[in-house]
Amino acid sequence: MTATPAKRLFIKTYGCQMNVYDSERMADVLRPLGYAPSDTPEDADFVILNTCHIREKAAEKVYSELGRLKALKQEKAARGGGDMTIAVAGCVAQAEGEQIMLRQPAVDLVVGPQAYHQLPELLARTARARGERLAADFAPDAKFDALSADRAVEGPTAFLTVQEGCDKFCTFCVVPYTRGAEWSRPAADVLAEARALAERGVREVTLLGQNVNAYNGPGPDGEIWSLARLARALADIPGLDRIRYTTSHPNDMSDELIAAHGELEALMPYLHLPVQSGSDRILRLMNRKHSAAQYLTLIERLRAARPDLAISGDFIVGFPGETEQDFEQTLSLVREVGYASAFSFMYSPRPGTPAAAMAAPTPEEVSRDRLLRLQALLTEQQVGFNRAQAGRTLPVLFEKKGRHGAQAIGRSPYLQSVHVDDAAHLIGQIVPVHIVSGAQNSLAGQLRQPVAA
Numbered sequence: 001m002t003a004t005p006a007k008r009l010f011i012k013t014y015g016c017q018m019n020v021y022d023s024e025r026m027a028d029v030l031r032p033l034g035y036a037p038s039d040t041p042e043d044a045d046f047v048i049l050n051t052c053h054i055r056e057k058a059a060e061k062v063y064s065e066l067g068r069l070k071a072l073k074q075e076k077a078a079r080g081g082g083d084m085t086i087a088v089a090g091c092v093a094q095a096e097g098e099q100i101m102l103r104q105p106a107v108d109l110v111v112g113p114q115a116y117h118q119l120p121e122l123l124a125r126t127a128r129a130r131g132e133r134l135a136a137d138f139a140p141d142a143k144f145d146a147l148s149a150d151r152a153v154e155g156p157t158a159f160l161t162v163q164e165g166c167d168k169f170c171t172f173c174v175v176p177y178t179r180g181a182e183w184s185r186p187a188a189d190v191l192a193e194a195r196a197l198a199e200r201g202v203r204e205v206t207l208l209g210q211n212v213n214a215y216n217g218p219g220p221d222g223e224i225w226s227l228a229r230l231a232r233a234l235a236d237i238p239g240l241d242r243i244r245y246t247t248s249h250p251n252d253m254s255d256e257l258i259a260a261h262g263e264l265e266a267l268m269p270y271l272h273l274p275v276q277s278g279s280d281r282i283l284r285l286m287n288r289k290h291s292a293a294q295y296l297t298l299i300e301r302l303r304a305a306r307p308d309l310a311i312s313g314d315f316i317v318g319f320p321g322e323t324e325q326d327f328e329q330t331l332s333l334v335r336e337v338g339y340a341s342a343f344s345f346m347y348s349p350r351p352g353t354p355a356a357a358m359a360a361p362t363p364e365e366v367s368r369d370r371l372l373r374l375q376a377l378l379t380e381q382q383v384g385f386n387r388a389q390a391g392r393t394l395p396v397l398f399e400k401k402g403r404h405g406a407q408a409i410g411r412s413p414y415l416q417s418v419h420v421d422d423a424a425h426l427i428g429q430i431v432p433v434h435i436v437s438g439a440q441n442s443l444a445g446q447l448r449q450p451v452a453a
């Protein structure tokens with residue numbers, strides 16, 4: 001990734017020592033986005049007035065300063081110096097709110113004292129509104145890059161990218177900065193690609209997006225299609241029997257999508273729905289915009305629609321400020337949900353994200369211990385879920401040859417690997433398989449009776 005050209009930040013601080021401290025914090029959260037301090041507003045790309053309400057006529061002074069900044073902004077643009085972003089922070093921002101932007105339209109952002117950690121998010125949104133993308137020295141996120149890459153078609157399953165970008169701005173994540181705003185592919189393009197895949201023998205597609213359930217793409221009928229609507233249209237494609245999607249944000253799980261899980265046979269009963277933490281305090285620090293209780297209610301509603309829905313999750317332990325009590329709440333949420341599988345990580349700061357500038361990092365040995373405890377519980381649940389399949393007959397889509405003889409490996413509806421002897425001739429087909437046993441990462445099954453190719 002190339003280095004970000006330095007941008008200049010000028011903060012004018014009014015009032016008390018508290019405001020001086022806040023200005024330093026604002027400079028800290030903006031530094032990773034490439035903003036270096038400037039001594040004057042003239043050459044600044046971003047000017048913040050950190051205001052104080054104590055003195056009389058404080059607001060009037062701010063407005064007259066804003067008038068001067070407006071002239072500077074216009075002059076900078078006229079000489080081809082680029083955009084100047086103007087923000088009002090502090091007590092006047094708190095007191096006057098959006099009124100400031102109505103009275104002085106040159107102001108791009110108004111940010112109250114409780115929201116300084118959101119400055120990178122607010123700035124990125126302003127840049128997007130101008131059609132810019134905020135560049136920063138973020139390391140690419142391997143997980144999301146891997147998820148959004150289209151894969152070559154091999155066998156009967158394929159990934160299909162339908163959405164990119166994210167508007168959620170979780171404080172630990174670089175995606176909203178590196179991938180930009182949420183964007184959905186036109187439904188007709190997705191359907192055409194899916195039809196072509198089905199013609200090449202693909203029986204299962206996994207719809208991909210960094211925030212896939214926020215999908216709202218233009219439909220061929222001129223309407224905006226939701227993910228549920230897209231899934232219904234995909235399910236009508238002959239030969240396409242299975243649909244999955246990943247990754248979802250709990251807040252984009254619409255009523256329509258929940259209902260689709262109960263109604264659409266092709267929608268597989270397995271959902272990856274990250275929650276990251278079971279503590280409301282940590283969820284707030286992560287800017288996840290939902291509580292643990294809201295997540296649990298959502299799981300209940302999904303299971304009411306589709307009782308056998310298997311849930312998978314993502315967890316971060318050791319987020320800055322996470323206490324033992326916060327962590328216990330994560331364990332308790334995990335016990336309540338009962339996960340079929342999960343990814344869990346120790347928090348590691350991503351440069352440029354608001355969380356990277358947060359105080360109170362969790363000591364590594366504490367995080368490591370919590371990760372081990374969480375993973376022990378998640379593994380126990382995964383093994384339990386897999387073992388519970390023994391004795392059932394599941395439809396398995398055979399994907400590839402196994403290691404031994406004519407063994408084949410397929411996928412259950414719950415995304416478990418299923419190993420079956422003498423089934424290599426069935427690759428590409430969905431066949432009922434009697435599950436004999438379940439282990440941590442796979443199931444062993446048998447064909448009830450010989451099945452012809």
Ligand code: SF4
Binds near residue numbers: 166170173175176
């Ligand atoms: S919803 Fe996902 S992609 Fe978006 S900011 Fe949060 S973690 Fe990153």
